[in-house]
Amino acid sequence: MAKTLTIFTPAYNRAYTLHLGYEALLRQTSKDFEWLIIDDGSSDNTRELVESWIAENKIPIRYHYQENQGMHGAHNTAYRLINTELNTCIDSDDYMPDDAVEKIIAFWRKYGSKQVAGIVGLDADFDGKLIGTPFKENNVPIRLSHFYNQGGKGDKKYVYRSDIICNYPEYPIFQGEKYVSLGYKYELIEQDYPVLAMNEVLVNVEYRPDGSSLNMYRQYIKNPQGFAFIRKSSMQLAPTAKRRFMEAIHYVSSSLILKNKRFLQESPRKLLTLCAIPFGIAWYLYIQYKTRNLQ
Secondary structure: OOOOEEEEEEEOOOHHHHHHHHHHHHOOOOOOEEEEEEEEOOOOOHHHHHHHHHHHOOOOEEEEEEOOOOHHHHHHHHHHHOOOOEEEEOOOOOEOOOOHHHHHHHHHHHHOOOOOOEEEEEEEEOOOOEOOOOOOOOOOEEOHHHOHHHOOOOOEEEEEEHHHHOOOOOOOOOOOOOOOOOHHHHHHHHOOOOEEEEEEEEEEEOOOOOOHHHOHHHHHHHOHHHHHHHHHHHHHHOOOHHHHHHHHHHHHHHHHHHOOOOHHHHOOOHHHHHHHHHHHHHHHHHHHHHOOOOO
């Protein structure tokens, strides 16, 4: 019988934490899901570990290995392989509350429609403490750029309709780089569809020193093409003038890291970029200062 939800997990040398997700999926009160693991070029024992779980045959698991492309490349692959109505990404060091699948499917069956792209739920830490704030209203359609107006501050967990997210452009892969913001797809989708606010915790998360969220300055230096790409997109799509100007500042700094002399000509908002140049230079110098011992 076809499942409703794909839970996909990009994994790169995370065999030491992957068991958290597996054990949580074993405890789910609803089994209407499959687990898709995208092994993004791991050199540890991820393959052997996952194969042992597949052999146990306790939950449906699909395993796919690829050469390392970074988180966004793993997402590209997952979207090509997903064949369920809904999908959500659970990172390799996170896990779902025991009733998360049941709540997602029940919520979607009651409130979901072709007019929305999916659901946005809440994050909590490993102690169950909410990260950020809940939404002011439940079951209402909202857009990513309006979260703060709805009270939804802090990290959130998306559950998307597969027929929607799988049909938007893939994340670009830049040679020698491993990072493009996952927000690229989300920002494109929100131009056409809202998501439904769901005031339930859908994932428990813990930020680790080897996670990209704690190494953003390093990411700026290592992935300037990826950052310049997302800044150009956001300069066009961001909902406020202030946000678009901030994106222009970041675009200038990424272009300086790239040593791209044509950045002004390549900008989708040339006047905005021109005004942002002094601030972009300052931000570039600050990034250089912060990463002087990391390069």
